[in-house]
Amino acid sequence: MSRPKRPSVVNITREDFKYVDPDSINEDLYCSICHDVFDTVKKIRRCRHEFCYACIVQALAQNKSCPICRASCTENDLQSSRVQDNLEQLLVYCNFSPDCDWKGTRQDLKFHLKIDCQFVPVSCNEHENHPDCKLVLKRKDIEKHREECNYKMISCPLRCKRKFYDMEALESHVSEECINRSVSCPTCNQNLLYHEIKDHDLVCLKKKISCPHKNILGSFGGCSEEFERKDLYEHLKSCKIEPFKEAFRGINLHMMTLERKIELLQRSHKEELDKLSTLKLHSDDVTTAGQLRNILKYNPAIRSIHLLEFQPGIKWQYITEVLQSNDIIATISLKGSEIEKVGAVLLAKALKHNNSIHTLILSDNNIGDQGIEYLSKSLEISKTIKNVELAGNNFGDKGMELLCRALESNTCIESIDLSWNNFRTKGIECLSRVLERSRCRIHTLDLSNNDIGYKGVESLAKGLGLNRSLRTLNLEHTKVGNKGLEYLSKSLEKNVTLEKLILADNHIEDRGAEFLSNALLINQTLHTLDLEENSISDTGADLMIKSINKSALISFAAGNYVDYGNMVKTIFLRRNSTTREGLRNSTKGIKFVRVVTERE
Structure with a gap:
């Protein structure tokens, strides 16, 4: 007793x-x-x-x-x-x-x-x-x-510290849930405790693993043989790649360098093509709608129009008339034109009849909730628009609610910028419902510089945990805080698509870093984490670095071999409370984490 x-x-x-x-x-x-x-x-x-x-x-x-x-x-x-x-x-x-x-x-x-x-x-x-x-x-x-006593609690006999009032619940716990229950390794049949099975899986001698040189040449592959872990040493004796592994690694490094050069050349080539395919027009350059049609007719390479200072008026009407009948222009930019509600009404009318525009840039136009209402009706029926930028348009929860109705119906939009607006928790709740839907195709979402707070992040986290499309999420300067990061971390444990998360300038401390480190131990997809301008010390940084590296090592040891470069994950810690000595100690012996500080 x-x-x-x-x-x-x-x-x-x-x-x-x-x-x-x-x-x-x-x-x-x-x-x-x-x-x-x-x-x-x-x-x-x-x-x-x-x-x-x-x-x-x-x-x-x-x-x-x-x-x-x-x-x-x-x-x-x-x-x-x-x-x-x-x-x-x-x-x-x-x-x-x-x-x-x-x-x-x-x-x-x-x-x-x-x-x-x-x-x-x-x-x-x-x-x-x-x-x-x-x-x-x-x-x-x-x-x-x-x-x-009717209030007597029964302790788990396997000493896991759980207690139960109901004997049936205790029996169910002992047989199905207790971390100390006895199980057998499905591969070697060794008797283990349930909480030991994951660690055992990394050393089980009968587990089938791939050759360490499976992807030694990246996309060109390598040795494709599989065998039990206990036979690894014998396999390496006969593996055709093992004697030449250093040479192959050099080749792989050379190939990565060439791919980088090709990428830079393609980017340079694209910039040159963009110069030929982009038309910049000031309001003073347009006299009639016919003049604009002729410019587009005799310059068939033009795919993008950047309109400067086109405020509501007769010239703005010329633009919307041309857009209604044009089927070539793919990008329309009105950044900083201050078209306001009236301009948004005319643009919405043009978009209803246009079937070619896939990128719509309306940043800094102050269209407000009413402008969003008209624009949302066009987005709701659009089958071509994929990228939308609505930063700095002064719309609040009402406008956000209307926009989300359109996003629920539109399955084409992949990227949306909603930074620098005035929506809060209620607007975020609507957006979260959009992210929960299986039809959602949004892969890039920018919510930076909005007064969301931890309650808004709590709502967003519900959608993020169920979302299967989002790859980049920007929450810079949204007052996430430690409490908001706790909710966000729980959703990251469930999310399997997010690759880049920006949490700069959010008053995050070591407590928040601890929540995040628990999620990073489970999450296998996040490879870029921006935590600039927070209050994280060496202690918080060490927790996150060790969690990411351990997660990568587990994946690597389990045979989930991928290109080494893709396994390295980056944390941005500029302007935090970390020290050079502390980070040097945290990254000592770490293979899969790259830490970027203000000194680099």
């Missing part, structure tokens, strides 16, 4: 001492103020006179002098006395109940009442298995009651 988690506490006063032989007590053990046996004795440092502590304190409150010799004295002049040891050895009876026949010293009386006396009232909830029972009984009756 387990002992109570704490003993009953009984306060002992002077009146509780019933002395066995009061006549034999030395008169030196009596207080000269109360004329009774000392309770807790104190003596005055100067004159050595002794009194009960309570008595002398009360006397000094009236007169700062010794009651016997009148020597000057304060409470600070009081000190312990050796007489106290003699007092504690005086024999007393248990005075709590006449039925108790215990006899012992004063100092033992306290322990007798706390532990042994069968007549002391004891609360049932003092036992760890009865936390909700409020019944109080004598100690001699309490054990019998606890055996029949």
Whole structure:
């Protein structure tokens, strides 16, 4: 039988001492103020006179002098006395109940009442298995009651610290849920505890694994053989790639360099093509709708139009007329034109009839909730628009609600920028419902510089946990905080698509980093984490770095081999509270994490 988690506490006063032989007590053990046996004795440092502590304190409150010799004295002049040891050895009876026949010293009386006396009232909830029972009984009756108590909790026999009221729930827990339940390795049949199975899987000698050189040449592959882990050494002896692995790694590195150069050349080539395919028009450049049609007719390479300072008016009408009939222009940019509500109405009308535009850039146009209402109706029926930028348009929860209705119907939009607006928790709740839908195709979402707060992040996290399309999420300067990051981290444990998360300037501290590190241990897809301008110290950074590296090592050891470059994950920690020495210690021996600080 387990002992109570704490003993009953009984306060002992002077009146509780019933002395066995009061006549034999030395008169030196009596207080000269109360004329009774000392309770807790104190003596005055100067004159050595002794009194009960309570008595002398009360006397000094009236007169700062010794009651016997009148020597000057304060409470600070009081000190312990050796007489106290003699007092504690005086024999007393248990005075709590006449039925108790215990006899012992004063100092033992306290322990007798706390532990042994069968007549002391004891609360049932003092036992760890009865936390909700409020019944109080004598100690001699309490054990019998606890055996029949309706509030009795049963501890898991496998010692996992879980407790249950219901026996059926306990049996179900022991057989299906307990981390200490006995299981067998499905590969080698070794008996293990359930919580040991993951670690065992990394060393199981009969588990089928791939050759370490499976992807030594990246997309060109390598050795494709599979075998039991115990045969790894023998396989490497006969593997055709093993003798040349260093050479192949050099080739792979060279190929990666060439791919990088090709990427840079393609980017440069694209920039040159963009110059030929982009038309920049100022409002003063347009005189008639026919003039704009001719420009597009005789320049068939133009795919993008950047309109500068086209405010609502006759020239803006020319633009919308041309867009209604044009089937070539793919990108329309009105960044900073201040078209407001009127311009948004005309643009929405044009978009209803246009079947070629796939990128719509409307940043900094102040179209507000009403402008969003008209624009949303066009987006709702559009089958071509994939990218939408609505940053800095001064719309709030109402506009966000209208926009989300369109997003629920539109399955084409893949990227949307909603930064620098005025929506809050209610707007985020609508957006979260969009992300939950299986039809959602949004892979890039920018919510930066909005007053979302931790409550908004809580709503967003619900959608993120169920979303299967989002790859980039920007939450810079949205007041996430440690509490918001706790909600976000739980959703990251479930999310299997997010690759880049931006959380810069969000007042995140080490507590938030701890939440995030738990998620990073489980999440296998996130490869870029931006935590710039927060308050994370070396402790928080170390937790995240170790979690990411351990997650990658588990994946690597399990045979999920991928190109090494893709396994390296990046954390941006510029302008935090980390130190160079702390990060150097955290990254020592780390293979799969690249930390970027302000010094790099």
